[in-house]
Amino acid sequence: MIHSLHPCLSSSTVITEQVSQISLQTANVHNEDSVVSNATSAVFDWDTFKFAPIRESQVSRAMTSRYFKDLNEYAESDIVIVGAGSAGLSCAWILARARPDLKIAIIESNVSVGGGCFLGGQLFSAMVLRKPADEFIRELGIEYEDEGNYIVIKHAALFITTLCSKVLALPNVKLFNATAVEDLITRTSPAGEVRVAGVVTNWTLVSMHHEDQSCMDPNTINAKVVISCTGHDGPFGAFCVKRLVTQGLLKRNRMGCLDMNRAEDSIVKGTREVFPGLVCAGMELSECDSANRMGPTFGAMVLSGVHAAERALEVYPL
Ligand code: 48N
Numbered sequence: 001m002i003h004s005l006h007p008c009l010s011s012s013t014v015i016t017e018q019v020s021q022i023s024l025q026t027a028n029v030h031n032e033d034s035v036v037s038n039a040t041s042a043v044f045d046w047d048t049f050k051f052a053p054i055r056e057s058q059v060s061r062a063m064t065s066r067y068f069k070d071l072n073e074y075a076e077s078d079i080v081i082v083g084a085g086s087a088g089l090s091c092a093w094i095l096a097r098a099r100p101d102l103k104i105a106i107i108e109s110n111v112s113v114g115g116g117c118f119l120g121g122q123l124f125s126a127m128v129l130r131k132p133a134d135e136f137i138r139e140l141g142i143e144y145e146d147e148g149n150y151i152v153i154k155h156a157a158l159f160i161t162t163l164c165s166k167v168l169a170l171p172n173v174k175l176f177n178a179t180a181v182e183d184l185i186t187r188t189s190p191a192g193e194v195r196v197a198g199v200v201t202n203w204t205l206v207s208m209h210h211e212d213q214s215c216m217d218p219n220t221i222n223a224k225v226v227i228s229c230t231g232h233d234g235p236f237g238a239f240c241v242k243r244l245v246t247q248g249l250l251k252r253n254r255m256g257c258l259d260m261n262r263a264e265d266s267i268v269k270g271t272r273e274v275f276p277g278l279v280c281a282g283m284e285l286s287e288c289d290s291a292n293r294m295g296p297t298f299g300a301m302v303l304s305g306v307h308a309a310e311r312a313l314e315v316y317p318l
Contacts, residue, residue, distance in 0.1 A: 070174045071219070077105040079312060080199050080223040082181045082240060084108035085115025086298050087282025088229035089163045090136065090305025095227075095312060096170045102316075104173045105221055109180035109204045109236045114160040116231060116283075117298055124296065127156035130264060133299030136306065140166065150297070159298075180207040180236055182218060184226070184243050184278075194249060196240075196277035198222040204236075225312045229282040229305065238287040244275055253290035255283070263294035271307040273315050281308035 079095065081088045084106050096104050112118065119125060129137065130150045137144055137151060142162050144151040153159050167173055183200035202218045210216065228240035232255065244250035256263075267282070270289050274280040280288055281304040294300060 071176070074103060074105040074174050074176075075221055076103075077198075077221055077223045078102035079104045079225045079227060079316065080221055081106045081227045081229060082199065083115060083229035083231060083282070083284075084110075084113035084164070084175060084177065085229060085231055085282060086117040086160065086163075086301035087231075087305040087308070088115075088227070089113065089160065089167055090302045091227055091229065091281060091308045091312075092167045092170075092173055092305075093140075093163060094306050094309035096167065096173045098309065099313065099316075100170075100172055102172060105223070106167075106173065106175045107179050107181050107199060107201055107221075108175060108177040109207070111178045111204075113164050113175070113177065114157070117156050117160050117301065119156055125155045125157070127153040127159055128297045129153070129299040129302065130260075130297055131299070133302045136302050150299075156298075176201070178204050180204040181230075181239055182207045182210075184240060185220060185222065193276065196226050196275060197224075199226060225277060225279060225316050227279045227281060227308050227312050228284055229280075229308070231283045232293075233287050238284045240278055241274070241280060241284055241288045244278070250275055250288065253288060255286035256290050256292035258295050259292040260294045260297055263292035264297065264300035266291045267294070267300040268303045268307055271304045272311050277315070279308050279312045279315060281305055 078099075079102055081092050081095075081104060084092075088106060088108075092104060092106055095102070117127070128150055129144075134144070134146070134151045137153065137159070140159075140162050142153060142159060144153045168175060179201050180203075181199045182202050184196050185198035185200060186194050187197040188194050198221050200218045200220055202216065206213075206216050226240065230239045231237045233242070241250060241252070245252040263286070266289065267285055270285055270291060271281045272279065274285070274288050282301050283293070285291060285304070286293060
């Protein structure tokens, strides 16, 4: 069972030790790469400068062979995280290091990661997180200003790119961006109990044109647990909750008005398996529980992601 990072959630030395081991491993990987990074500090003779020769087909094969190898390998994933916003990536960071044996696929409909956090709240780029989310930020080694009950990171992109780069460096995580989850895979037991068993995906540009193109068949990824962090209701947002609502499998409660204090506590505490096989975190949860919205503060997204990792491992067949 995973223990969260912060004493107020449930302290544990286990994760911290694993984190230090993993960070050391990751550091070693970077050290092996240091030859490359040293080369970039070399002085080039720009007059005679020339790249090594390549054929265009080599570039295409280098990309497509790896992309389709990943798609093939992760067609059977242990866990799928839908949405690479602050909640989804925070969840991935905790989950993938707590269980390096699990294959974790992150599906992100946008080309870039970050969701509502990439810019910060309301396009104001500084990012506010209320304590105790500072513990998580310290784990990531991100500098911030301490303002007492909250901290401020100078740019939300500093947070999300640091978190994303660390998540992508983990060997058991694959990010499929520009890819939308456009349906859920479900299983119905002989007793009639329905359980989420994976996701149906398509390239986002394809998903946006089902109405004006002939049916374009999707791709499918089986998973033992799906963690949905697709954010507010919107063109793609709150997807998994809305999909189960249309099936009459879940009751829809729309997000409440803005109340920072109520919203952040209820999102973090309410993070859970909302339907068999589906854990919900971040702002998508507000569409399920009619939790208030919190506006431009991100501590709840980060710690909801941490809590979702813990809940997913309770659901995951051990
Ligand atoms: O940032 P979001 O939208 O969602 P969270 O829950 O990680 O963070 C929410 C946060 O940004 C806020 O909304 C803040 C706190 N404001 C609150 C307020 O009161 O206004 O990230 C969700 C990600 C995005 O990157 C989407 O592109 C992606 O999920 N996504 C999907 N990816 C794949 N398939 C889908 N169907 C899908 N739907 C959304």
